[in-house]
Amino acid sequence: MPEIYRRIRFFSQVFGILVMCSGVLVLFGWVTGIEFLKRVRPQAVAMNPVTAICFIAAGWGLYLVQVNRLPKWIKTVRWLAGFIFFIGALKLFSLFTNLPLPFDQILFEDQLWERTSRANNVIAPNTALNLLLVALSLWFIDYETPRGRRPGQYFSIVLSLLALVSLYGHVYQITALFRVATYLPMAFHTAMAFLLLGAGFLFSRPDKGILSIIIGENSGQVIFLRFLALLLPLIFGWFRLQGETAGLYDKEFGTALFAVLTYAIAMFLLGRQSFLQHKIRQTRKMAMDAIKENERRLQAILDHSGTLISLKNPEGRYTLVNNQFEKAFGISEGHALGKTDAELFPKEIVKELHEYNRKVLEFRKSQSFEEKYPHKDGVHTYVTVKFPLFDQDEEIYALGAVSTDITKRKQLEVELRRSHQRLFAILDNIGEGVMVADSEGNIILFNKRAEEILGTGAVMVPWEDWSKTYGFFQADGTTYFSAEEFPLYKAIHGDAADSVEIYIRNDKFGESGKWIAFTGRPVFNDEAEIIAGVVVFRDISIRKNLEGLFQENQRRLRAILSSIGEGVIIMSREEEILLFNKKAEEILGYGPKSIPVNEWPEYYGIYEVETEKLFPAEELPLARALRGLNSEEVEVLIRNKYNPEGKRIFLNGKPIRDNEGEITGGIIDLKDITEQRKLEEYLHEIQDQFMELLHSTGRR
Secondary structure: OOHHHHHHHHHHHHHHHHHHHHHHHHHHHHHHOOHHHHOOOOOOOOOOHHHHHHHHHHHHHHHHOOOOOHHHHHHHHHHHHHHHHHHHHHHHHHHHHOOOOHHHHOOOHHHOEEOOOOEEOOOOHHHHHHHHHHHHHHHOOOOOOOOOOOHHHHHHHHHHHHHHHHHHHHHHOOHHHOOOOOOOOOOHHHHHHHHHHHHHHHHOOOOOHHHHHHHOOOOHHHHHHHHHHHHHHHHHHHHHHHHHHOOOOOHHHHHHHHHHHHHHHHHHHHHHHHHHHHHHHHHHHHHHHHHHHHHHHHHHHHHOOOOEEEEEOOOOOEEEEOHHHHHHOOOOOOOOOOOOHHHHOOHHHHHHHHHHHHHHHHHOOOEEEEEEEEEOOEEEEEEEEEEEEEOOOOOEEEEEEEEOOOHHHHHHHHHHHHHHHHHHHHHHHOOOEEEEEEOOOOEEEEOHHHHHHHOOOOOOOOHHHHHHHHOEEOOOOOOEOOHHHOHHHHHHOOOOEEEEEEEEOOOOOOOOOEEEEEEEEEEEOOOOOEEEEEEEEEEOHHHHHHHHHHHHHHHHHHHHHHHOOOEEEEEEOOOOEEEEOHHHHHHHOOOOOOOOHHHHHHHHOEEOOOOOOEOOHHHOHHHHHHOOOOEEEEEEEEEEOOEEEEEEEEEEEEEEEOOOOOEEEEEEEEEEOHHHHHHHHHHHHHHHHHHHHHHHHHHO
């Protein structure tokens, strides 16, 4: 809202407050008996207390219609207007029918006698009429006819004129202007309050109806001068009468003085008005020059735009087109202006264009259409946004159109659809399931293999329900897998997940279930923002079953190896001990320890039999096995704190290879031959003794 309108509405609020205050002060005067609050001078008529109550209601209503949330107070305003109308109508009914309805004599009955008029203070006929006008102005303050007329403003104008006539009557002491027949006259401050109300109602909507015409584009000074020209004669006349009454000059001098002052002020106001009008004309000229310059700049901007821009009047004739429009359709510069579609385009598309224009004009709002125009190189497709332009009266004065070179986009869309079809065909035929969800957790891709693996299609449920919906469980088969740990959820939130194994059990697979391995990754756009998450997964149930069988076989093998009479040690290529049976521990005296093979001789006490030196670590059968070499019955001596007398053992070593022949580890077996060696030594001793006996017998 322009600043001038805000200022005028501010005065309207002030007038409402002043009227409320005047009513309150008059009532206070009746309550306390203070005469100067009830009447402007001792001999003047007082304001009736019921009239004062009506002014409080009217001032309050005038204030409420200014607040921003008027719909909240509209019922209150209507009740106030109804109350005021009832008072005014009841009084006029009483006067016309001569029925005694003393409702305006109930309050302060003992103080209502007017000595000057020798009658009780009642509501005057012209006051009652003005109360009706106040009520109607308040009730119809926002009502507007289909042709834009506002009856409330007309009631306010009549109210202001009647109040002004009464004020002139008081100032010039012309009783007929403020008194009807022999009835009690309207009080001066009553007339003043009516004038403030009339002006306040008009000023409350300065941008509407007849007041918008009166104010127009004029500045605040012009409006103030017009208002001042209305009141100055009233003020001068009052001062003139006061001077004559006080004996400062006679009637002739007063008349001459009044004429001179009125002429001087009129000349001043006329000169000021002319000066302001001159400034307004200059401002308007500058504004028109600025508008023309802006139009030139706008046309330059439009001409350099890559889109097609045009304006038509409601009759369908072009009033503005840019260079791109003329260039696209091969129209010479300026040739399109004043022409219709029928004069510029082929007949086969004109009917469709007219239908689009009709829809925008009928619905009075912008709409988007896809239009096809023939060009030399074929038919081109445009997306056109058509929109109406409205004047101050909300009438459509032009139809704008902005068209956008989507032919290539259409071709790209076709190629994109084909690419999508190829992509989906590939995804549907790969051996792994694929799921893609957007950043909100909505599944946007779910290939056929995913449906086969999971036993169900994509289900649009919140991510919190994924585990229950698809039957995701922990390894125990009874505890639901945490949704926050699911790879797709982690991918949506920016975390990667690799080979997460989840047990699935649902109606499709029954109690047997299956094992699925998931791998998830987030998807980023060019701004490094997460736009989706993707998981790729496969059925690993067979592998898990084989692992189970393998583990069972390992368990059985360990049981067998643990119970046999020879020690067995198996080591991985990374020198990690995979098996170290109990017999090996008994033979070596120590259990397994994670140390490199080259430290075994010193740790376990492995010596050469002949020299009793530490056995070379690189020649140990286990070290040779890890290098791919076999070792057969390598005899060593084991001597440590658990075997202080020493043990003689055979070591046999072989490498372990996978299906491709790659070395994955080594195995050695340990055989305690201490007793065997003792027997052999005993046999040698017996043999030596026998041979010695034979030699001695022969000599005899």
